[in-house]
Amino acid sequence: MKKSQAPNTAQANKLFFLTVLLTIAGTAIFGTRLGMGTNLWFNEFLYILLPPLLLARLRGWSLEEVFKFRGTSAKNYFLSVLAGVSLWAFASYFANMTRLFLDSTFGPVNLTEGINSLESSLYQIVLFLVGTVVLAPICEEIFFRGFVQAAYGRYSPKYGYVITAVLFGAYHILNGLSDVLPAMILGAAMGYLVYVTGSLAASMLFHATANLSAVLSGLFKGSISPYPAGWVHLGAAAALFLAVLTLSQVEGEPEPEQKEPLGGVLFLVLTALLFTAAGVVEILARMGRLSF
Amino acid sequence: MKKVVFTILIVSLAIGLPFMVLDFLYKGAKEFRVPEELEKLVVDLGTGERDGELLLERYLPVPSTVELFFQSNTEGPKHLRLKSEGEMLGRTTPEVGFVVGRYTGTQSASASLVLAPGRYALYLTSGKEEGQLIVGYREIPIDQAEFARLSKIHGGDLNNPPSGYKEVYSAHLAGLDAHDEAIYTISTEKALDLGLSIYTSAQQGTVSVDFVGSTFRFRGLVSTEHRMCDQLELTLPRGEYQVKLSCQEADGQLYVFLKEGP
Secondary structure (H helix, E strand, O other): OOOOOOOOHHHHHHHHHHHHHHHHHHHHHHHHHHOHHHHHHHHHHHHHHHHHHHHHHHHOOOHHHHOOOOOOOHHHHHHHHHHHHHHHHHHHHHHHHHHHHHHHHHOOOOOHHHHHHHHOOHHHHHHHHHHHHHHHHHHHHHHHHHHHHHHHHHHOOOOHHHHHHHHHHHHHHHHOHHHHHHHHHHHHHHHHHHHHHOOHHHHHHHHHHHHHHHHHHHOOHHHOOOOOOHHHHHHHHHHHHHHHHHHHOOOOOOOOOOOOOOOOHHHHHHHHHHHHHHHHHHHHHHOOOOOO | OHHHHHHHHHHHHHHHHHHHHHHHHHHHOOOOOOOOOOEEEEEEHHHOOEEEEEEEEEEEOOOEEEEEEEEEOOOOOEEEEEEEOOOEOOEOOOEEEEEEOOEOOOOOEEEEEEEOOEEEEEEEEEOOOOOEEEEEEEEEEOOHHHHHHHHHHHOOOOOOOOOOOEEEEEEEOOOOOEEEEEEEEEEEOOOEEEEEEEEEOOOOOEEEEEEEOOOOEEEEEEOOOEOEEEEEEEEEOOEEEEEEEEEEOOOOEEEEEEEEOO
């Protein structure tokens, strides 16, 4: 039987379930032992990057064709950076508002353990920064926009990137409930870039820019009030408008895909159950009914 | 593009792996560092699970400040609970809980509590893990007049600052809605010794007072659970510092006192 030259949704859903399971188990078992920086590297290399690359190797897929390992125009690169900064600004505002809502509704969550592991070592800080700005944009883009979106593009040629964005956002529940919707918004933008340009480079650049903005803003976190002033709401709306305007200027022609049925639904349901459990655990922890 | 991506990944690994090894060695070199002046109690966590096991029982003949210090070289949470027969000044109930994770080297959990005469005891709930929990403790008797002052504050008479401290802020918290609002700002052009005493009688709602500088943030100096922060002494480098209040649906009062200089 001839092997398919692109991933399908059954493979994407199985691998996504495996990645989520490995991330949860790996972080629970090794997280505090490794430290926050090293654990991020394990997550990106072993649980996110390795599975799709191994599958591609086993199936003999071309990375350039299947995962869209291609460049794009200088204009598109520039627009990706601009959109990355502006949409991150909006997503960051949105995450902060969600966090405030969760804090006031269910109570605050205590994450001092992870912070302690970062504060304890300069090596962990360097690993965390490189992991966030360099590794995450490459590994997560290969997995989500390269692999998962390629599969869902065959299920829904027009909205495959939107479904991928939902999965990308849901995956971020492991960072906390407040990160889910902002990650979905950023994921939709990165998926759109790949959908239109046919290039993973554009979304990697967008992702790196957004993460770098997050790191730089983190340096000032202690001196910024979490309660936004009036101008911050307007600024966030302006950032969203700028991001949409920028993305609308990106040039390219979406590649036609052949529509295929959805597969691996059981694994999708199991993944959804894992995410639901993660959300419930966070809410119980916020309500003081669980402690770690 | 494939070459560029894989080159970045390989270069990152080449740089990152030595960092991971160095971090591992750095962690391995960490040991317990209990201050010499403290009595030390070592608990072997590998002997079994513990569910509220009594670790330490002491009797205070006079009012005292009890200083506690915890370190452990195991990952799992160790839940410690200190219960006092007499009053624990500044707290709603005469007991307090601590959760200790992996704290070695310069990392530790510590607390300083003012207790009325009587017995106090420390209990541990933990899983079975190969490693140790170190408890350091010290009791320092308090002068009767000083204990009387703190007891007044504990009883709700907040306007009883230590000698040399001046009131910089006071408020009735009922109906006050503040979100990280600066209630006092200090600017200094040179290094400054500062003493900070904050008291609240709030028993409901949310109250939190933070002390914030450009490079640090002391969170929750007082809250409805922990209502006294007495004579927190700091040496501050030049810069601007703020006392910030968050308060919703609270009751009672809040007083902030400062002392500048040694």
